Amino acid sequence: MHLVELDDLKDAIVGIPGVTGLSTEQRKRLTIAVELVANPSILFMDEPTSGLDARAAAIVMRTVRNTVDTGRTVVCTIHQPGINIFEAFDEAIPGVTKIRELCNPAAWMLEVSSVAAEARLGIDFGEYYKSTALYQQNNALVKELSSPPPGAKDLYFPRQYSQSTWGQFKFCLWKQQWTYWRSPDYNLSRFFFTLAAAFMVGSIFWKVGTKRENSSDLMTIIGAMYASVLFVGINNCGTVQPVVAVERTVFYRERAAGMYSALPYAMAQVAAEVPYVFVQTLYYTLIVYAMVSFEWEVSKFFWFFFITFFSFLYFTYYGMMTVSMTPNLQVAAICSNAFYYLFNLFSGFFIPGPKIPRWWMWYYWSCPMAWTVYGLIVSQYGNVDDTINVPGMSMKPTVKAYIEDYFGYNMGFMGPVAAALVGFTFFFAFMYAYCIKTLNFQKR
Template sequence: MLEITSPSIEAQLKLDFAEVYSRSSLYMKNQEMIKEMSFPAPGSMELAFSTKYALNFIDQCVACFWKQYWSYWRNPQYNAIRFFSAVIIGLLFGTIFWGKGKKTDKQQDLFDLMGAIYAAVFFLGFTNSTTVQPVMAIGRTVFYRERAAGMYSSMAYAFAQLSIEAIYIGVQSFVYSLLLFSMIDFGWKVDKFLWFFFIIFMCFLYLTLFGMMAVAVTPSHHISGIVSSFFIGLWNLFCGFIIPKTMIPRGWRWMFWANPVAWSIHGLMASQFGELENMVEIPGWWCTPGLLGTAGRRCVGYTVEVSPC
């Protein structure tokens, strides 16, 4: 039909199909039908629903969750990259810092371990935040259409996204934590491993959710990549590793306290080394475990006497 009514056919037949249709009986019949249906029948009521959505909030969350489940299951490229990166980066950092977890006799040993934790937290977390953005940008178009149709609310969709991401990130974090914890050798204690896994999991989760939020508040994932890179750069700068907290100018020190990555690094250091009481060698200072007083400073389980050698 479209081929017959094309402009080239009209030129060959020297006809204007729009004009022919406007003079036809079919056109007059359709116009009469439009006028008839433009006014409600006597005694009829306007179409109305008791609720905005056909399902309650719980059922919306369940439906959206299964929608996200199948969407993620049918996207092996995204999930394969996620787990492949976790294994490769875990093996990389594990071999670089092999057996460093029990070497805490020198200040440099603690710096090495802090660097390992900083790299472990930031490198894969930033990768998660970046790779999730194109996936969310594709799903956003479908979300707009289905929300406009009244299928579910924005909150139900957000809960479903959080739930499905938490499952995949949980598996990724467990594999990553198992590799790092065993190869760096922090000491096989259940509470230490659980704290390590929990903090790594929460760190990856909030960085991934930050990438999703960046897509939600920007027109495209290209712009969201720029926005998220800016904030992640700030978090990297003020996390306390590149610039120690005491060296940050007072006017900018609030950036350290408001930095989630800084709290993740602090939590990992405290959970793995906070209970240690052995002596540590710091160049230029005497360091004695358990020493208290006005001249003492506590640092990762150690009390450092501020007196030059």
């Protein structure tokens, strides 16, 4: 850190280029520092000052000079350097005529290195190099280094990675925890949105949970529960996608370096979301449950929390899955948005299950939002024996009977509902891990 003059930026977030975090020249110095970790005796740098102004280029070259002063050799290519940068080098590679007075450096470079220059001089630079003693020495050195010494054995490692799967998972989880902790724009934005959505839903449906005089009141309550999950779920899906897209780029590089495999990384990414979604669900359900005035029973609140938690979680994992299945963030957003409408349409709220055509029932039962609505309605009103007024019916049915007749929901089906919600959560997480492992959208 001291060698590349990054002491003042200790513990800083690298960030996204051009958006947040380190500047361009600070990133170049960080790249040099990463190479110095291996303590090499020689460093090769390709245009370390490209894209920088004079001041930033001088800072980078000062760190290069500091590296040379430690006894290391630096071989560096620089296009059109200023006089200060030129004087920082101990030696320049000769072999071309000197630049003429008042000649443009770029034009001079083209003159001495182009095919036209070879034709004018009658020299093939490649063939000339092959006729030198240096070429023979380099060939002999390459042959010597590429041939194993007598008695040497092939390198053998008992496994592909230095750490076990559990060790890789712990490392990746530690990394993801720090990444999430250092991403306040992501976590605070979804927390504030959840808080605002909780108060908005609570204020719109203020104390409607105690009003059960007719079917319209009941539909209003059901709408409150439906909206309370849908708003935040879709937001979770949308906000997690940019984070996963950036992390996937890092994952491609680190997997190629053999640091860890895809499965521990995906497991860590999935596990890192759980505590944040849990906290998000906790204060959201407390606010909504209190303001809407649902019945304060332990079992009913538990079911409301359980269903909301896994609904938020499967929406989050659904967003992660769409990123892993698509080449970029834009395509992932389009795909996820397309299914939001299907989730709404087949949720069972706008069109109850018994009224959906039989040839579409397969999608109704495979829609995760349908199971969420099922669980929310039945957990709160599946055992209520109060009667309500229903237009067109002379006898007042109970809330329990009306829900079973109109929506087709039954209190005894809560076990499969809970299993389905957990199943959708694990399915989306599994698909994310599978796609991360098998699909590679790198263009290189």
